[in-house]
Amino acid sequence: MINGVINVYKEVGYTSRDAVTRLTGILRQRKVGHTGTLDPAAEGVLPMCVGKATKLCELLTDHRKEYVAVMKLGIATDTEDITGEIVESTDYSEEWYIDNMSDDNLKKNISRFIGTQFQTPPMYSAKRVNGKRLYELAREGKVIERKPCEITIYGIKITNIDITNREITIKVACSKGTYIRTLCKDIGEALGCKAAMKSLLRTRTGDFYLENSYKLDEIEKIVSENRLDEIVIPIEDIFKDLKSIDVSGYSGILLENGGIIKLEAVNQTDIMNGVRDGEKFRMYNNGEFKAIYSYNEMLKAFKIDKMF
Known part of the structure; x- marks a missing residue:
């Protein structure tokens, strides 16, 4: 059985679920999960967890992400990208775009989106509301109120300005749950000309x-x-950045069963003298990786976080 993570490049045309199904067939192993949805029209990094590593899916989903997005100015669509139907357009002159697509003006308007903020998920998204995906409701012609979610935009860099085609390319570093389509739409609103996302490439998820x-x-x-x-x-x-603890004997039996391991049972001077409350550790039984544990100062012991 394969246990680990594969850094998959999801191509355009695949849903994230399609990619999981394809990898399942390639590996001939049923236990496969992805670490964060990418739209069919988007491409790029989509780490896949295999076997026991599927327990990591939620953890890896929380990581910082980075994207390269191309925005098409002058239109708004129902999906917030160019795959949708145009619901509004602005017919501004070439001179307007020359004036408003200057580097200084774009930086001034885009800078307001950097930081922690609330973002309303688009109707065409995989987010669930009352047990149903939003895109399923959207396909039924329904538009419902969505609760804004807190996100963080760590940085936005403009990498290309194409006045002729009225397109802007941006690099975005952001938190989990950020919809780049919605960010593009909101930037278009700030510029006063509308915008829809033309393409999206995810270049990073955590350390992938x-x-x-x-x-x-x-x-x-x-x-x-x-x-x-x-x-x-x-x-x-x-978990390579975490310190490791290797136990044996009775402590090894406790570890195999997810039991509490007392600090005094750990025969590692650096751990016994410098452990902090809440600190996480890789736990080994005679050199074999087994779990992630956290230290509890009140108990003077290590308690299980996740068993693998």
Whole structure:
């Protein structure tokens, strides 16, 4: 059984669920999960958790993300990207765009979107409301009130301004739950000309980067060549920044069963002398990775967070 994470490059045309289904077939293993939805029209980094690593899906979804997006100015659509129907357009002159698409004006308007804020999810999104996906309601012609969600935009960089085609390319660093389509729409509103997202490329999720990702066809070829170990990231490597504790004997039995392990049972001087309340550790039983534990100062003991 394969246990670990594969940094998948989801291509345009696949839903995230499609990508999971395809990888399941390639690996011939049923337990596969993704770490954050990418729209069919979007592409880029979509780490996949396999086997016991599926317990990591929620954790990896929370990581910081980075995108490259192209905005099309002058239109608003029902989906907030160019795949939808145009619901509004602005017929401004070339001179207007020359004046308003200057680097200084764009930076001034875009800078207001940096920081922590509330964003309303688009109707065409996978977010659930009362047990139903918003896009399912949208396809039924329904528009319902959506509760704004807190997000953080860490930075927005303008990388290209194309006045002729009325397009702007931006690089965005943001938190989980940010809809780049909605950000593009909101920037268009701020500029006064409307905007819809033309394309989206996710370049980073946490420690997973575009340059180290693999398309599904590439993964299929790697599997056929029996080289899968080269691209599967072991579960313990996801927690490489945490200190490790290796136990044995009775403590090893406790660890195997997710039990509490007393500080005094840990025969590691650096751990015993410098442990902090709430600090997380990689736990090993005779050198074999088993779980993530947290230290509880009140109990003077380590308690389980996640067993693998």
